[in-house]
Amino acid sequence: MTLRVGILGAAGIAPKALIDPVRRRQGDVVVTAVASRRPDSAAAYAEEHGIPRSHGGYAALLADPEVDLVYNALPPSAHAEWSIAALEAGKDVLCEKPFAMDAAQARAMTDAAERTGRRLVEAFHHRYHPLWDHAAAYRDSGRIGEVRHLVARFDASIPFWAESLRHAPELGGGALMDLGCYALHWARTFAGEEPTVEAAQAELNELGADQSIRARLTFPSGLTAVVEASMDGPFRQELLLEGTQGTVAVDGLVFPARGHSVREEVDGVARYSTVAGRETYDHQLDALVRALASGERLPTEGADSVANMAAIDAIYAAAGVVRPVA
Numbered sequence: 001m002t003l004r005v006g007i008l009g010a011a012g013i014a015p016k017a018l019i020d021p022v023r024r025r026q027g028d029v030v031v032t033a034v035a036s037r038r039p040d041s042a043a044a045y046a047e048e049h050g051i052p053r054s055h056g057g058y059a060a061l062l063a064d065p066e067v068d069l070v071y072n073a074l075p076p077s078a079h080a081e082w083s084i085a086a087l088e089a090g091k092d093v094l095c096e097k098p099f100a101m102d103a104a105q106a107r108a109m110t111d112a113a114e115r116t117g118r119r120l121v122e123a124f125h126h127r128y129h130p131l132w133d134h135a136a137a138y139r140d141s142g143r144i145g146e147v148r149h150l151v152a153r154f155d156a157s158i159p160f161w162a163e164s165l166r167h168a169p170e171l172g173g174g175a176l177m178d179l180g181c182y183a184l185h186w187a188r189t190f191a192g193e194e195p196t197v198e199a200a201q202a203e204l205n206e207l208g209a210d211q212s213i214r215a216r217l218t219f220p221s222g223l224t225a226v227v228e229a230s231m232d233g234p235f236r237q238e239l240l241l242e243g244t245q246g247t248v249a250v251d252g253l254v255f256p257a258r259g260h261s262v263r264e265e266v267d268g269v270a271r272y273s274t275v276a277g278r279e280t281y282d283h284q285l286d287a288l289v290r291a292l293a294s295g296e297r298l299p300t301e302g303a304d305s306v307a308n309m310a311a312i313d314a315i316y317a318a319a320g321v322v323r324p325v326a
Contacts, residue, residue, distance in 0.1 A: 003289060004068045006033040006061045008082055010045035011073035013096065017123065018071050019049050021281045029289060035061035058082055062089040072096060075165045076172025080105040083120060084112040092119040092292060098181045101172055102323070103310040110302055121288060121301045124185055128283035131256040131275045135239060136190055144243030144266060150190060151226045151240040152183035154254065157233030160205050166231070167209050170324040174209040176312055180229030182254055185308055186239050187227055191219040194307055200319035208322065215315040227315070255280065
């Protein structure tokens, strides 16, 4: 059976995140439609990317009988409304990160998935690449002893632009929402438990969104962590693990197919390695197709999405960042 996908939003991320991975498959997934609030934008996007149909409104795509799965690529401020609407229309949903504007919205979204019996998956694509399992194995392997501290950092050069959703708090912008949500997810997933935020500091842009942010976390097991994100660059995506017998530095967790490394140091001896794999988005689509067919629960749906948003809320509160009312 072919999985038919509709894209909510003529988004710049959709080609690499969905359209190209679909084309690399053997025809079991197709993109059948795209929707934008502006009919001309939807039509132009459909023509550019070879999508059969376009809709000049989101509700029209949700009513399209040729769509089984909705890819919600809208700004975070629209994730809750349109993901819930898609679920209620009988569609499964792959929702871009960050999942929602806050934990309350995230709970409403996951409640809707439970109520409708449809699937709602957050697009933390890195989680499905073999590099993540390789990094997470250090938790239990004992190769560097007991891991007691970690640093998760995702920085990129995203200069302030008032018209960009990445810098507008009311649309879900900010370093933590756009970049730090990944680093926080690494820390939470590695720990396997939920953190307490001990302290956080943020530097805000003129619109009130965080241009950079840093938080100190503790977990019930005693593991401590620092989570950092900055839009001031330089580009880096790092997870540093400090164990009782050594350290590990994983570089390139978000886009490992474009270059990554694992540096393990024990007793003063460093060893470097890499992990074979395709683009993270291909692995994510593989997992999604299998899960929709089998009913298998995925690691980036349900309670995990709510917990990540709850931790984001707690970091913002600790940093004194006043956020827009969702």
